[in-house]
Amino acid sequence: MSKQLVSIIDVPKHIGEEITIWAWVANKSGKGEIAFLQLRDGTAFFQGVAFKPNFIEKFGEEEGLEKFDTIKHLSQETSIYVTGMVKEDERSKFGYELDITDIDVIGESQGYPITPKEHGTDFLMDNRHLWLRSRKQMAIQQIRNAIIYATYDFFDKNGFIKFDSPILSSNAAEDSTELFETDYFGTPAFLSQSGQLYLEAGAMALGRVFDFGPVFRA
Template sequence: MEQIQIIDSKKHVGETVTIGAWVANKRSSGKIAFLQLRDGTAFFQGVVVKSEVPEEVFQTAKNLSQETSILVTGEIREDSRSKFGYEIGITNIEVVSESHDYPITPKEHGTDFLMDHRHLWLRSSRQHAVMQIRNEIIRATYEFFNNNQFVKIDPPILTGSAPEGTTDLFETNYFDQKAYLSQSGQLYMEAAAMAFGKVFSFGPTFRAEKSKTRRHLIEFWMIEPEMAFTHQEQSLEVQEQYVAFLVQSVLDNCEYALDVLERDKEVLKTYTKLPFPRITYDDAIELLKKNGFDDIEWGDDFGSPHETFIANSFEQPVFILNYPKAIKPFYMKPHPTREDVVICADMIAPEGYGEIIGGSERATDYDFLLEQIKNHGLDEKEYSWYLDLRKYGSVPHSGFGLGLERTVTWISGIDHVREAIPFPRLLNRIYP
């Protein structure tokens, strides 16, 4: 008899199969038992009818406890009443391992309790759906960049310097010198772009930022493409194509997960329409001031309420262009006609989800970069390799970084970024 996964039920309607699963929940009467089953691919219902099975099978079904692992045998049939669309009429149950006093019950639990039991909370239907969407975004990321002739390059996680200063870095001992956990692979991607043309990295990054907002993690994953012979406008086109591709891929391949999360798919479809709107930093400040944001002045960075209002003014992801030089990192290209701004852009997601991409055209002038490094109090020796890129065949180049967890949070429509990563690292949490 064939053993299948729940997700493949539609291929086996009318067939008798075996499925390895866990009991997510159950309810029973004197004559019928309904088992909510999960196997890692999906959730669906198993039905045990007392009059159609041996007595011991029905008693086993009635006595199953939450998260007991079992092998069930039965016939797959359509179930139009469920979101999944299929169920199994169970004829036999084999208990693999019993579960007793499972701590996460169907009742409401507090966030701290659930985070303490994150290793078990991942089994729930909503968390499972979020992780499926995360997985699809990762899969689609590789597809997009492979289809567009990008080469994946892996930057180091341990670095001797910091692209954006050392204030939010985790410091560690590297034998007889200091090292830091990477906060970005970008500088290394610039080196790789000079060798391969178009590259991207995908890996963990770390920020020792003492923030407790729903948008911040201490450890998170970044996708960081870099493109040689590319100006900012060309980079913006890649960014919007990439984000639209991610949204469409989730719509195409995660319908069940989106239904579990009750995500509005019609709203998501509007995020695939290109081009995305663009607004300059100057105009964004003016827009905010006209709408009662008296707390913002030219030269300030945007907070969550500001980003939310700007994005909601367009109801699509929106690029904010050309921020003040003083609030951006040293490596950004200066504006050709203004000394106070740099050629950069942040992409702000709608619905209050904030910045998901930060990017810029990179400075290519050796003397300018050297001056910037000195002005930022950075060690010239630590950046000598980076300056070399401007000595040996420098070209216009641009790149960006997309935060995976913020993107998962936005596309999933969930409230907090901590649910967008399997085991979140937060200001006061490193367990489990």
């Protein structure tokens, strides 16, 4: 296999090159002598295409058929090393795809509960740690990250200092009917409704300050 290990997000930099990607199988499809793999590695999603005749030509009939059969039967979320040539393709929604030339299975996934179909919200929340791997949830987290980074960057460039207010408080910052009460080693405490009072104290010491939560309302 190629030793040039590349993240999916960097694939466009390697058009016309043979690369190796470490990824999980998000989905697969195909028929007859062709198989499509939807791959993800945490940086982005990508499509790989495998052609049976190419595997037979490269590895011989027995090994080539075995490798192609492995691709066709990969289960969702199986971890793999996949090698191939990056080719431009206008038909692909990415504008390019991976012409797969080799594959090694690192770890097989069995019984993955979130299949490529509609699921109810309760089911997805019960499997939140796995739901995060989906394309939509991944996009949401990337957008959140960009917004948070831009917010921090704005305040930093304008001379503000990040000030962390406590999450637990002994009193209400606003309406006491909206408090979340908890026991803190035998002492009643509340999840903070606002960092405002702490920021006021911080401003007297540091000037421009900002806080980024979290805050809680019942």
